[in-house]
Amino acid sequence: MASNNRVKGMSIMLPITEAEFKQLADYIKNNFGIYLKPEKQALLTGRLSNILENNKFTSFSEYYDYVIKDQTGKAAVSLIDRIATNYTYFMREIEHFHYLQNAVLPYLENTIKDRDLRIWSAGCSTGEEAYTLSFILDEYFKDKNWWDKKILATDISVGALTTAKDGIYDQKQLAPLPPIWKLNYFKKLASHKYEVIDRIKKEVIFRKLNLITDKFEFKKPFHIIFCRNVMIYFDNKDKMELIRKFYDITAHGGYLFIGHSESIARNDSNYSYIMPAVYRKI
Numbered sequence: 067m068a069s070n071n072r073v074k075g076m077s078i079m080l081p082i083t084e085a086e087f088k089q090l091a092d093y094i095k096n097n098f099g100i101y102l103k104p105e106k107q108a109l110l111t112g113r114l115s116n117i118l119e120n121n122k123f124t125s126f127s128e129y130y131d132y133v134i135k136d137q138t139g140k141a142a143v144s145l146i147d148r149i150a151t152n153y154t155y156f157m158r159e160i161e162h163f164h165y166l167q168n169a170v171l172p173y174l175e176n177t178i179k180d181r182d183l184r185i186w187s188a189g190c191s192t193g194e195e196a197y198t199l200s201f202i203l204d205e206y207f208k209d210k211n212w213w214d215k216k217i218l219a220t221d222i223s224v225g226a227l228t229t230a231k232d233g234i235y236d237q238k239q240l241a242p243l244p245p246i247w248k249l250n251y252f253k254k255l256a257s258h259k260y261e262v263i264d265r266i267k268k269e270v271i272f273r274k275l276n277l278i279t280d281k282f283e284f285k286k287p288f289h290i291i292f293c294r295n296v297m298i299y300f301d302n303k304d305k306m307e308l309i310r311k312f313y314d315i316t317a318h319g320g321y322l323f324i325g326h327s328e329s330i331a332r333n334d335s336n337y338s339y340i341m342p343a344v345y346r347k348i
């Protein structure tokens with residue numbers, strides 16, 4: 067065993083050279099926007115060790131060659147599924163949802179003439195954010211079913227999107243939700259897990275979309291964009307470019323919600339600051 071190999075359970079983690087790390091980190095940055103600082107070497111090797119072991123690769127360069135030569139795209143999918151941090155939960159950063167209910171929705175209800183409310187959860191991970199939004203809209207518009215309030219929910223990670231589409235969560239994951247929502251919006255399965263009801267599932271459209279490399283080709287602008295805890299993984303240049311793309315696709319009077327640990331400097335975008343992590347196109 068090479069001296070810098072580390073034993074994880076029964077398996078041996080392959081060592082990575084600086085050049086190999088740079089090669090993979092550059093690939094990840096260029097293709098997914100995720101910026102891995104040199105300190106993230108252990109994270110990278112840890113997250114990829116299973117793939118390397120299962121496919122019997124003998125080095126990270128061999129794995130890299132396999133990824134770039136793979137024409138099916140499957141290697142890139144499994145790479146991003148390992149690298150993306152999918153951590154999320156229902157009602158995360160709850161102040162945003164309160165603001166949405168109390169200020170944003172009343173304003174939009176009074177100003178959107180065609181009753182086509184357009185919301186995008188960008189970087190939706192396993193679906194909790196998009197479903198939380200859908201529960202809020204369902205409650206808010208409950209006697210107004212002439213409103214079209216479908217939510218677009220996108221992510222780069224196919225694994226996360228599969229979980230999101232299934233809409234199955236365990237009891238612990240549902241803990242932050244008000245009991246009435248558990249009752250109204252989930253059905254209990256024989257496995258003791260909970261599945262989002264079909265009526266809500268139909269309101270959320272999950273799609274694969276790469277925020278960095280894909281063009282935003284939407285027919286109409288969005289009134290509300292949630293892109294929370296996603297840009298933290300991007301470098302400043304990619305973040306600025308993404309904010310510009312969001313701005314272009316935001317309707318006048320529309321809102322951008324970002325994560326509470328994130329911010330947009332006043333001079334870096336045309337959005338106006340409303341409150342922590344909430345911006346508006348005025």
Ligand SMILES: C[S@@+](CC[C@H](N)C(=O)[O-])C[C@H]1O[C@@H](n2cnc3c(N)ncnc32)[C@H](O)[C@@H]1O
Nearest residue numbers: 098099150154189191221222223276277294295
């Ligand atoms: C930490 S989760 C945030 C989930 C949710 N928005 C929240 O705040 O709880 C970050 C998500 O961003 C996604 N992501 C990372 N890079 C992306 C990219 N270039 N395009 C689209 N999604 C990306 C990841 O796959 C992951 O699901």
